[in-house]
Structures are given as structure tokens and as C-alpha cells.
Amino acid sequence: MAGIRVKWFNLKDTFESAQPLTFTSDYFPEESKLVYVEGDSIIEVVQDPSKPDLLRVSGTDPAAAEASAKLRLRLGDDMAAIHEVIATDDFMARAIAAYPGLRLTLNDPWEATVCFIISQFNNVKRITQITRRLMDRFGIGVEGTGLKSFPTSEMLSHASERDFLDCGAGFRAKYLRAAADYCTNNIDLNRLRAKEYPELKEELLQMTGVGDKVADCIALMGYGKLEAFPIDTWVKRILEKTYFPGKKMKVRSLHEFAAERWGALGGYAQQYLFHYGRNNNLQ
């Protein structure tokens, strides 16, 4: 296994940045290893601290494993160019300097939908907990391992609200129930890949339990629409404190501000704001 050459990529920071990858896969710090399920096989990605610019990727089919890692970890992104565009001020420069290897990830649209429905009014630990229970209970085991695949919408369409409650979903159980039915019977999330961001977001907003923030998260991390700029409580607080001190801003205004400032790379700017702000206790 030759491995993949990377620059400005940090597996651990990326894994820890509260993306669907965080909720659905395992990271082993002592081995600097990410393990996730792709279809019916296991993919392992290792970033040895002594050789951080060479990723070792393994799987049943080595070529397919590398292709998967490149896609899901967005290894083709030109981070030097992205850093340059989103480093609009000192705050962003500090965020980039703190986590220069932080990347967005590309996740399955349905997985992203489930993860971010669960994420509302919730915390990262519990989002992970609920997601793992769903996988454990409704996913399909991968042969020779203890891991399970992420259940499809069809598989979850057979789950009851009680089942989701038992996984700890709380008031989001009815949203998950509705989404599983909707994505099985009324819409094919994979068919939305061809749509541009504004139209895609409109489609996603049709789902009960998917509002402005969750729709942007799905667009960004499920479809790779880099202009999407999810505004959650953290991002809102950080934007207000950094760019509008003393003011309380409306989400609508902040969307306009972000679009103006970071444009087509708003999603990356948001991920750096979020991760840096959250990990450095900026409020």
C-alpha cells in the first residue's frame, strides 16, 4: 500500500469536528487510526504522526478504499487556496493557524440527514450516542467485524417512534420517523445531487424536522455544497462577538454577511469558526 500524499490534512482534528463522520465512525488515538464502514467493507485510514503527509489506507479492495478515503475526507481540496480565501481577518487567521488540517468531510446524504436531525438542541456526545444506537440496532453487521453499516431510509422506515425513543432520540423521534418514510416513499436523496444549492435547500426544507440550519448542514456535509453556511448557536455567538460586538444579529443578516465575506467557500469558513470557537471556549 503506497498511501496517499496529503498536505494540510489532520485526521484527528477532522474527526473531532462534529461532522457525520464523527458520529458514525471510530477513531483510535493511540494508533492515529480512523475506521469506518463503506458499503459492506471496512476502511481504515492511518495518519502516522511521524509522517503526517502520508496517509495509509486499507480495505478489502485497496484501490476502492483509497478512492473512498479521497472522496469522504475531501483530500482533493486545495487547502492552501481555501485558507487564503477564508483568511479574511485576524480571527479567521487564528482559526486556520490553530487547525490548519481541518477539513470538511463528504457524507452520505441520508446519513447526514439523520445525524443533523438528531443534532438539533443537542450536544455532540449525545448525538454520537443516539446515532450509534441506531446503527447498532438497525444497521447490518459487516462480516468478520463488530461494526455495522448505517441503516438506509428503507431500513429505518420499519422502525417505530418507540424504537427511536428507545435509542434516546427524545422529541426528535417523530422527525426521524417522518424522514425515514419521506426519503423512502416520496423523495430520493441521491437524485438531489444534481441540483444547485438553492434548489437543493428548498427540497430539504420540505422534510419535517429539517429547518434552515439542518438543511445547510445536509447541503454542506451530505452534498458538498461549499457555499452553504450553517448557523447554529456557536456560529451565531462567534459571529456576533467577532464582527458585531454588542449587537444581537438575525440569522438572515448573518447569512448575508457570510455570503458577502466568504462566498462560495462559506462552508469551510463556518467549519473553522465552529471548531475553533467551540474548542477554545469563545463565547
Add this chain to the structure above:
DNA sequence: ACCCAGGCGGGCG
């Protein structure tokens, strides 16, 4: 005990 967490839908003015 009390507070909050990657928000959303519904109801009211």
C-alpha cells in the same frame, strides 16, 4: 438541583 446542548414546529400578535 440546575443548566445547557451544531433547532424546529406551532401558535400568537
Add this chain to the structure above:
DNA sequence: CGCCCGCATGGG
């Protein structure tokens, strides 16, 4: 429309 409120659950 915009604003306000309740909401399940579990960890700090």
C-alpha cells in the same frame, strides 16, 4: 411574516 415557547434526554 416575526417572535416566542415548549420540547426529551443526559452530562457537567
